[in-house]
Amino acid sequence: EAYQTLAAAQARLNVANVGNTAQTASDLDFLRRTADSLGVEFGNLAQEYSKFAIATQGTALAGGNTRKIFLAVAQAARVNRTSTEEMAGVFVALTQIVSKGAVQMEELRQQLGDRLPGALQIMADGLNVTTAQLIKMMEAGEVTAEALLPFSDELIKRFGPGLAEALAGTSVALGRMKNAAFQALLAFGEAGFMESFTGLLNDLTKAMQSADFK
Numbered sequence: 001e002a003y004q005t006l007a008a009a010q011a012r013l014n015v016a017n018v019g020n021t022a023q024t025a026s027d028l029d030f031l032r033r034t035a036d037s038l039g040v041e042f043g044n045l046a047q048e049y050s051k052f053a054i055a056t057q058g059t060a061l062a063g064g065n066t067r068k069i070f071l072a073v074a075q076a077a078r079v080n081r082t083s084t085e086e087m088a089g090v091f092v093a094l095t096q097i098v099s100k101g102a103v104q105m106e107e108l109r110q111q112l113g114d115r116l117p118g119a120l121q122i123m124a125d126g127l128n129v130t131t132a133q134l135i136k137m138m139e140a141g142e143v144t145a146e147a148l149l150p151f152s153d154e155l156i157k158r159f160g161p162g163l164a165e166a167l168a169g170t171s172v173a174l175g176r177m178k179n180a181a182f183q184a185l186l187a188f189g190e191a192g193f194m195e196s197f198t199g200l201l202n203d204l205t206k207a208m209q210s211a212d213f214k
């Protein structure tokens with residue numbers, strides 16, 4: 001499962017990076033370091049980041065901005081003690097915002113707000129407007145996906161001071177332990193077990209399809 005999770009994320013990142021394997025390797029390294037730092041399971045983080053990276057491809061949010069937004073949200077989620085499922089929901093909302101090209105009330109108040117407290121106010125502060133003004137702007141379709149950049153800046157300002165304390169918690173230590181186990185499983189697979197296992201499955205399939213077996 002660990003091998004399959006990594007392979008799926010790597011395939012999506014290759015799409016986002018237009019086949020640039022060096023950039024994909026860099027993204028995976030970024031994800032490993034982020035997962036270890038925040039104590040968030042690498043597999044989950046890689047899955048959500050790869051989907052987000054595909055959504056930002058070809059937009060002003062691609063590349064370094066994708067990492068910036070993703071990291072700011074992940075850190076804020078860690079400070080808020082957001083669960084794995086809730087964090088996944090946050091990234092789904094971000095991906096939808098980028099795919100639509102605009103920030104809408106559904107994502108901001110419901111999908112983001114329910115999982116990231118104060119999301120509406122944080123977005124308003126990032127854009128230097130009141131919440132009432134922000135709502136009107138969204139209704140008029142004036143808030144583009146690029147608003148996620150000042151939103152991420154505001155997240156860092158709000159939750160950055162509490163990050164060190166959050167990283168000292170038990171859940172972070174458990175997350176890091178799970179990541180160590182995940183990396184160990186990957187190392188086991190990369191040592192040749194997966195190739196041997198795949199060969200065995202293919203041989204069994206051929207045997208079951210043969211006339212002798214039937």
